[in-house]
Amino acid sequence: MYGTLGDGSTTDRARPEKVSGLEDVSAVGMGGLGRTCAIASGDLYCWGQGAGPTGQNVTLPTKVSGLTDVRAVAVGLTTCAISSGDLYCWGNNLNGQTGAGTDPTIPTPTRVSGLSDVTAVSTSHTTTCAIAAGSAYCWGNNADGQVGDGTTTNRPTPTRLDLDSPSSISTSLYSTCAVANGSGGSGTVFCWGENGSGQLGDGTEVSRQRPTPIDVRGATQVSTAGYAACAAASGSAYCWGSRSTLPDHAPSRINGLSGVTQVTTGSANVCAVAGAEMYCWGLNGKGQLGNGTTTTSNEPQPVRFPA
Numbered sequence: 001m002y003g004t005l006g007d008g009s010t011t012d013r014a015r016p017e018k019v020s021g022l023e024d025v026s027a028v029g030m031g032g033l034g035r036t037c038a039i040a041s042g043d044l045y046c047w048g049q050g051a052g053p054t055g056q057n058v059t060l061p062t063k064v065s066g067l068t069d070v071r072a073v074a075v076g077l078t079t080c081a082i083s084s085g086d087l088y089c090w091g092n093n094l095n096g097q098t099g100a101g102t103d104p105t106i107p108t109p110t111r112v113s114g115l116s117d118v119t120a121v122s123t124s125h126t127t128t129c130a131i132a133a134g135s136a137y138c139w140g141n142n143a144d145g146q147v148g149d150g151t152t153t154n155r156p157t158p159t160r161l162d163l164d165s166p167s168s169i170s171t172s173l174y175s176t177c178a179v180a181n182g183s184g185g186s187g188t189v190f191c192w193g194e195n196g197s198g199q200l201g202d203g204t205e206v207s208r209q210r211p212t213p214i215d216v217r218g219a220t221q222v223s224t225a226g227y228a229a230c231a232a233a234s235g236s237a238y239c240w241g242s243r244s245t246l247p248d249h250a251p252s253r254i255n256g257l258s259g260v261t262q263v264t265t266g267s268a269n270v271c272a273v274a275g276a277e278m279y280c281w282g283l284n285g286k287g288q289l290g291n292g293t294t295t296t297s298n299e300p301q302p303v304r305f306p307a
Contacts (some may be wrong), residue, residue, distance in 0.1 A: 022061055022300040031123075032091070037064075044070045044081050049067055050091070055107060066109055075121040077142075080112075080130075087112040087121060087130055095126040096156030097140030114158055122170045124224075129171045129178075130158070136178055145209035146176045146193035152209065163190060172224040175199050179219045179231070189231050189251075190217040197227035198249020199241030201282035205249070214240070216251050225265040230272075232260045235273045237238065239265070245298075256300050271303075278303040 022040040030036045034049040039060065045061035052058040053065070067083040074080045077092035087100035088109035096102065100110035110297040112130075120131040136190035137158035138147040145152055149159045166180040167187075175193030177200075184190035190211035191200040198205055218234035228241035237254040243265065244252045259275035269282035269289070279300035280289040287294050290303040 007214050012214060027071075027073060029073040029079075029212075032077050032079075032125075035075055035079065037073045037075050037081075038081060039070045039073055043067070043140075044073060044083075046075075046079065049083040053121050055105075064109060070166045072119075072121055072125045073126075074121045074126075077125050078106075078128060080121045080123050080128060081109065082118045082121055083109075085117050086131070087115050087118045089123070089128065092126075093152055095141035095154055097123065097126050099128060099139045099158055102156060110160060111271075112209065118168055122176075124172045125304075126173075127171045127176070129169045131166050131169055132158075134165060136161040136163045136169055136180070138176060144174045144194035145207055146171060146174060148176060148192045148209070148211050150209050161211060167223050168219070168221045170222050170229070172229075173226045175224060175229070177222045177229050177231075179222050180211075182213050185217050186249055187217055187219040187233060188213050189219050189222055189233070190214070191229065197242045198244065199224070199229055200229050201229060201240035201244075201249070201251050203250040206241040221262055221266040223263055225267055226267055228264045228270075230254075230263045232263045232272070235259050235304065237263045237274070238271075239263075239270060240253045243270060254300060272300065274300075278305075 024041045028038045037046040072082040078091040090106045098106045099112040110232040115132040117133040125212040129138040139155045163180040168179040179193040195207045219231045222231040228243035230239040238251040240251045257274045271280040291301040
């Protein structure tokens with residue numbers, strides 16, 4: 001693996017390197033064209049593409065000024081962070097995804113007006129979603145209906161969605177999913193947006209412009225990728241779209257995992273925390289499954305952490 005590692009070098013490394021200057025790290029986010037951000041002792045640090053104070057590339061963690069008591073961070077072409085219960089976004093704004101004005105670029109963290117008591121945020125390339133005061137909101141690019149307001153009109157400001165008590169939300173390039181209460185019970189997964197690969201999980205390839213419930217109940221967390229999504233539900237992992245084993249792309253339960261509490265979906269991989277272990281599956285040509293091989297696997301493989 002070759003690239004900026006956060007320690008000031010661009011050297012090929014076969015082992016993890018400690019990121020210089022960060023202690024008490026509670027969360028990390030990666031995305032965009034090569035940016036990483038981490039929360040350390042309540043402050044936010046970013047490095048990589050455009051992470052400097054004036055938009056320059058930086059190879060060491062750089063503290064983001066003006067934010068305190070940071071609880072969550074999401075990184076896409078836009079970066080967003082929850083600070084003292086408010087949401088701040090900055091970066092690319094060509095589709096209004098910062099929710100902080102109409103300028104094509106928002107250079108510094110800017111509070112997203114109209115939202116308070118923010119508990120979750122997700123941003124992809126051009127769309128952003130958040131949970132605030134017990135309601136779900138999305139804004140930015142809506143060409144595929146991924147904002148979920150019944151239209152395909154871009155929204156430069158947060159638009160409230162018709163979801164009951166949402167607890168998790170994740171937006172990707174073309175679609176969005178959330179966990180909320182519904183007629184099927186608590187922990188129902190809802191999805192909306194483009195559906196050409198069945199990434200909405202409703203057993204069709206019909207795009208939806210409003211939240212549509214799918215056959216996953218008891219969910220606590222959901223994660224979306226460009227053409228797929230997965231959820232942690234009732235101790236199991238379920239995936240749909242290009243990650244499903246079913247011909248209609250409907251949610252399929254991942255065999256061999258129990259006690260699942262978290263699942264993360266990437267462009268070509270999925271990883272899950274199950275019990276006290278971590279498992280990954282998908283492409284592995286660069287060793288991204290973390291099991292000591294470069295063999296691709298469609299079944300969960302335990303990640304081999306150093307003793």
